[in-house]
Each structure stands twice: as structure tokens, then as C-alpha cells.
Amino acid sequence: MTKEELKNKLTEIIPTATLDESSEWLSMTVAADKFLSNAEIIRNHPDLNFDYMFSLTCIDWKTNLQMVYHFTSTAHRQPLVMKVELNRTSPEIETVSHIWRTAEFHEREVYELFGVNFLNHPDLRLLILPDGWEGKNPLRKDFEDAVNMIKL
Amino acid sequence: MYRQTEILQDATQVSPLNGGGDLEGAGDLIINVGPQHPSTHGVLHLVITLNGETIKKVEPHLGYIHRSIEKMCESLTFRQFIYVTSKMDYLSSHINNHGCCLCVEKGLQIEVPERAQVIRVLMDELTRLASHQLWWGALGMDVGALTPFFHAFRERELINDIFEETCGTRLTMNYMVPGGVMADLHPNFQRRVHEFIKQFKLKIDEYDELLTDNIIFKNRMQGVGVLSAADAVSYGCTGPVARGSNVVCDIRKLYPYEVYNKLQFDEVIETGGDCYARYMVRMKEMRQSLSIIEQLIDQVPEGEFQAKTKAVLKLPKGEYYSRVETARGEFGVYIVSEGGTTPYRIKFRSPGFSNLSALDHMARGGKIGDLIAIMGSLDLVIPDIDR
Numbered sequence: 126m127t128k129e130e131l132k133n134k135l136t137e138i139i140p141t142a143t144l145d146e147s148s149e150w151l152s153m154t155v156a157a158d159k160f161l162s163n164a165e166i167i168r169n170h171p172d173l174n175f176d177y178m179f180s181l182t183c184i185d186w187k188t189n190l191q192m193v194y195h196f197t198s199t200a201h202r203q204p205l206v207m208k209v210e211l212n213r214t215s216p217e218i219e220t221v222s223h224i225w226r227t228a229e230f231h232e233r234e235v236y237e238l239f240g241v242n243f244l245n246h247p248d249l250r251l252l253i254l255p256d257g258w259e260g261k262n263p264l265r266k267d268f269e270d271a272v273n274m275i276k277l
Numbered sequence: 278m279y280r281q282t283e284i285l286q287d288a289t290q291v292s293p294l295n296g297g298g299d300l301e302g303a304g305d306l307i308i309n310v311g312p313q314h315p316s317t318h319g320v321l322h323l324v325i326t327l328n329g330e331t332i333k334k335v336e337p338h339l340g341y342i343h344r345s346i347e348k349m350c351e352s353l354t355f356r357q358f359i360y361v362t363s364k365m366d367y368l369s370s371h372i373n374n375h376g377c378c379l380c381v382e383k384g385l386q387i388e389v390p391e392r393a394q395v396i397r398v399l400m401d402e403l404t405r406l407a408s409h410q411l412w413w414g415a416l417g418m419d420v421g422a423l424t425p426f427f428h429a430f431r432e433r434e435l436i437n438d439i440f441e442e443t444c445g446t447r448l449t450m451n452y453m454v455p456g457g458v459m460a461d462l463h464p465n466f467q468r469r470v471h472e473f474i475k476q477f478k479l480k481i482d483e484y485d486e487l488l489t490d491n492i493i494f495k496n497r498m499q500g501v502g503v504l505s506a507a508d509a510v511s512y513g514c515t516g517p518v519a520r521g522s523n524v525v526c527d528i529r530k531l532y533p534y535e536v537y538n539k540l541q542f543d544e545v546i547e548t549g550g551d552c553y554a555r556y557m558v559r560m561k562e563m564r565q566s567l568s569i570i571e572q573l574i575d576q577v578p579e580g581e582f583q584a585k586t587k588a589v590l591k592l593p594k595g596e597y598y599s600r601v602e603t604a605r606g607e608f609g610v611y612i613v614s615e616g617g618t619t620p621y622r623i624k625f626r627s628p629g630f631s632n633l634s635a636l637d638h639m640a641r642g643g644k645i646g647d648l649i650a651i652m653g654s655l656d657l658v659i660p661d662i663d664r
Contacts, residue, residue: 148596149383177510180598180609182624193611195598195626199510199524202531227513230634253340253663264348 126201134172135205139163150195152206160209161219167196167205168224174198175205178221181231183239185266190216190239211241220246238264305333308645312341316419316649319659323648330644335637343663350623355381355590356455358620363449365627366661368408369603371400374453379534380599380610381455384592392580393457394535399470399573400440400452401601402566406477407436408604409559409566412656416556417488419653420497425487432480435473439466455590457583470574474567481563489560498553502639502651505550512638513631516606517562518655521555523548528602542569552654559656591618605629605656629661 126134128151132144135153142163143154155163167175175196184191194207209218220243222229232243233252240262243249251258262268305326312322320341326334346365350358359377363370375397382389389397414429437447442463444450452459488494504514509522519526527544529537545561547554592614600609606628613622632655640648 180626
């Protein structure tokens with residue numbers, strides 16, 4: 126499947142999504158409350174069948190947070206990027222760890238490094254950071270740590 | 278001290294957790310493996326819940342060598358950050374550097390000279406061989422055979438010598454730069470690679486004799502840690518772990534970079550899904566890598582080894598993703614640039630992190646001795662997982 130074909134299919138299946146073609150892969154922005162239902166559609170729809178999530182991360186844009194999901198399919202191999210805007214004070218999003226099991230670890234990583242709360246996650250605890258780091262989110266842009274951080 | 282979790286609190290009660298298959302009269306036992314344990318190949322901490330000898334749950338605790346490389350990269354320029362990535366997967370440092378260079382080149386649309394492309398592929402495949410050799414030796418040691426370790430390290434030294442001559446160092450080479458490679462090949466390079474191929478072709482048969490057909494080794498590996506194809510995809514497994522479960526995922530074939538599309542090689546696929554299938558994938562991959570090196574070593578084209586690039590690199594505003602196939606699987610670099618000299622955000626998609634997340638699934642219901650074999654077959658490199 127090419128990028129153009131994927132775009133046509135997506136506009137047909139999810140008409141509410143905002144599509145962006147400027148990057149190498151097609152990117153789709155969805156609202157946080159519609160995210161879970163859209164994730165289920167792209168996983169289960171026979172024409173889309175995005176069964177493999179190869180990256181899950183977050184970007185701190187100082188005014189808001191942005192979740193970035195990279196999907197591809199073992200059937201048609203055309204990647205899709207899904208983006209969700211979250212507010213910075215109390216970021217919350219539904220987990221997708223029951224759809225793509227690799228998300229469980231990736232979401233725990235984003236939880237501790239960015240402070241995003243994943244609703245209904247089976248085991249949302251610190252993964253990489255040691256005890257006592259709850260609430261401190263090192264990958265946020267305003268994070269300061271005089272002891273552990275060396276300014277380059 | 279381990280963190281308090283749900284399962285640990287349950288286990289303080291004497292009654293069995295799930296009724297059913299538990300050993301009669303036996304409560305659950307919590308065992309800590311690591312952070313310093315020979316079989317974890319680094320500082321990985323596993324909290325295992327056991328009933329009798331059967332594993333009920335494996336819980337990895339990470340972060341003992343987390344250096345926050347992603348945060349560090351935000352203050353390094355597009356030339357500098359590549360050197361940090363050698364320290365992630367130190368057994369695939371050439372390939373890590375390669376992935377980062379590809380991403381920067383994609384953003385700046387730099388055309389890499391053909392000579393540099395061939396040198397890069399040669400180095401990648403030598404790295405893959407060295408990494409698989411170390412894995413083979415360490416796996417043997419994990420399941421109780423000490424001899425393979427010495428055999429593997431003897432041949433690995435030859436590759437390290439080749440790297441040292443051309444790149445200056447033996448482990449974290451930092452040889453690839455945006456636009457090509459840092460220096461031209463050493464005049465001895467081709468001769469020494471030929472010598473290595475000649476020797477290793479004999480030795481790899483010896484490897485097979487030592488372990489592959491060994492009945493004790495087979496009993497430890499066959500039918501252990503089975504991962505189905507659907508689970509491998511769902512857990513995001515890549516590399517030999519997924520290919521052992523009959524998943525087509527070789528980036529070199531699916532999204533060819535550099536000169537891989539001009540080369541003759543097969544993607545090794547096994548259908549078993551157990552530890553032995555993963556073992557066979559890596560053994561066959563070594564032969565494929567040898568064949569790639571043989572195809573290229575006498576065909577290194579003349580010309581520049583580095584494209585002319587600006588002294589200060591500024592990636593245009595936007596986002597870039599590149600992926601390469603390391604010895605452990607798919608390595609992805611995701612750069613978000615705001616148009617400055619440093620990346621706004623970098624994400625490294627490390628293969629080991631996703632492969633490790635499937636460990637719990639594979640080990641459940643197995644015996645505790647099998648866990649060591651499963652970990653060996655996953656080929657974990659801890660700095661790659663922690664980043």
C-alpha cells in the first residue's frame with residue numbers, strides 16, 4: 126500500500142481525523158477522547174490492520190504534551206503516525222496496552238519520564254527511574270536537577 | 278531493595294494465588310535474580326514469583342544504567358549526538374551510529390558516496406558477526422558449557438583487530454559520521470578481512486559441532502520459551518527473536534538502505550518459536566553475513582569516503598525517522614527538529630526494550646532453569662534497554 130492509498134482509505138474509514146502528509150509517513154491527529162476508539166479501528170479494520178506498534182513516545186512542546194505513536198502492518202507495511210495533543214497540567218490518555226502489548230512497557234516509560242497518566246493501564250509504576258522519582262519528569266523541558274544533570 | 282508491587286503483597290499470604298495448577302501445600306516464593314547476576318549479562322534485576330519450580334511471573338526492573346541519553350542528546354549538536362549512541366548497544370555500535378547518520382542525512386538530503394555506503398555495510402556486517410559470536414559464547418556459558426565462550430572470543434578478537442586498525446578503537450568505534458565515514462579504510466583492511474573469512478568459515482562448522490547438534494544443548498533449548506507469531510508482533514519483537522517465530526521483519530530486506538538492495542542474501546526465518554529456533558536464526562545469519570562480506574570486500578568502489586557537508590548542521594523543521602537492522606533487531610531513531618543545531622527531541626527505539634517485554638510471557642509456566650536459557654536466547658544488552 127502506498128501513502129496515497131492509505132490516505133484515501135483513512136478519510137473513508139475515519140472521516141473526523143486530521144491528516145498531514147508533509148513528513149515521510151502519513152500522520153493523523155486525533156482528539157484524546159476519540160483516541161481509544163480510533164486505535165481499535167486501525168487495529169481491527171481488515172483494510173488497515175495495523176498490528177505492529179514500533180514506537181510510542183511523547184514530546185514536550187512547553188505549552189502542551191504530544192503523544193506520538195508509530196504503527197505499521199505486517200500485511201501491507203505502510204507506516205502510520207498517530208498524534209494526540211494533551212494538556213500539560215494533568216495529561217491523561219487511555220492505555221492501548223490491551224491492543225498492542227508492547228505498549229505496556231513503553232507507556233510506563235512515558236509515564237515516568239513525562240508524567241502522562243495512562244487510564245486503565247494494568248501496572249502503571251516506575252520502570253526505569255528509582256524509587257522516590259514519582260512526580261519528577263526528567264524529559265520535560267523545564268526539568269532541573271542540580272545534582273544529577275550536567276549542563277553541556 | 279525491590280519496589281512494592283501488587284504480586285509481592287499477595288505473595289505474603291500463604292494460600293496459593295491461582296488455585297489450580299499450584300503445588301499442594303506450597304506457597305509462592307519470590308526470588309530476586311540480579312541486579313548482579315552472571316546470566317543477566319549486565320545489571321538487570323528480575324523479580325520472579327515461583328511456585329515450586331514453576332515460574333508464575335517474571336517482573337523486570339530496569340534502569341540500573343539509565344543515563345537518559347535522550348535528554349543528553351537534546352543539548353548536543355547533530356554531529357555530536359551520534360557518538361553517544363555507541364554507548365547504548367555497545368555490541369552494535371557501528372549500526373547504532375549508522376541509524377543516526379541515516380536520520381540526519383534524510384533531513385539534510387545528503388547524498389552518501391558509494392564507497393562510503395559499501396564501507397558502512399561491510400562494517401555493519403562485521404559488527405553483526407562479532408555480536409552474534411559473543412552471544413553464542415555467552416549462551417553456551419548460560420546453559421553450562423564453558424568451551425564455546427573461549428572459541429567465540431578467539432574469532433571475535435580478529436574482528437576487533439580489524440576495527441582497531443581502521444577505526445582506532447575496538448568497541449565503541451564512532452566511525453560513521455553524517456555524509457560517510459570518518460576515515461578511509463586502512464590499507465591492510467581487505468587482506469585481514471580475507472584472512473578472517475578463511476579462518477571463520479572453518480570455525481563456524483566447529484561451532485555447529487560443539488552446540489547445534491549437541492543433544493544436551495538441544496534438550497535445554499527445544500520447546501522452551503515458545504513465542505507465537507501473533508504474540509511476537511504484539512510485543513513488538515524484532516530481529517532474530519521475531520524471525521524465530523516465523524515473522525518477516527528484516528529491515529535490510531523490507532526497507533533497504535545503502536547497498537543492501539544490490540546484495541544477494543536471504544532473510545533467515547524459523548518456524549519453531551522456541552529458544553532453539555532463535556538460536557538457529559542467529560547461526561544461519563552468521564553465514565549470511567559472511568556471504569555479504571565476501572560479495573563486497575573485493576568490490577569496494579574508488580572515490581570519496583565522505584560527502585562534503587557544512588561544518589554546522591541544521592536540520593530543517595520537521596520530524597525524521599530512520600531504522601536499521603542491528604544484531605538484536607530493529608533500531609529506530611526519531612528526531613524532531615525545530616530548525617536549530619540541536620535536536621528538539623530524540624527518541625531511540627531500541628530492539629532490546631521490546632524484546633525484553635516478552636520475557637514474562639515466554640517464561641510463565643516454565644521451570645526456573647529454563648528462564649536462563651530464554652534470557653540467553655533473547656540476546657539482551659542492558660545499556661541498549663535502559664538507554
